[in-house]
Amino acid sequence: MRAVLDLILILLQLYWWVLLIMIVMSWLISFNVINTRNQFVATVWRVINQLTEPVLNPIRRFMPNFSGLDLSPLVAFLIIFFIQSLIGYYLYPAVVRAGI
Secondary structure: OHHHHHHHHHHHHHHHHHHHHHHHHHHHHHOOOOOOOOHHHHHHHHHHHHHHHHHHHHHHHHOOOEOOEOOHHHHHHHHHHHHHHHHHHHHHHHHHHHOO
């Protein structure tokens, strides 16, 4: 059971990095530092969007409009932090005590 919790924590941390990469890339594309006409940049951007949009779209539906400011990644970061804290503070010690 500890291995499953460790795997979940690793996947959450990886997803945290994917969200961070998406945010930085969106800024770089918006300020025309990198260009999506470059095939490599377009491919990376497409993959990052395919990984993040299934999580961010439901969050965006519940968030109010902040005049073009997308705060859904911030909410996703908070959800990831909450899940990691829940596992770290409650589930993991219970599993260790139970000897599972």
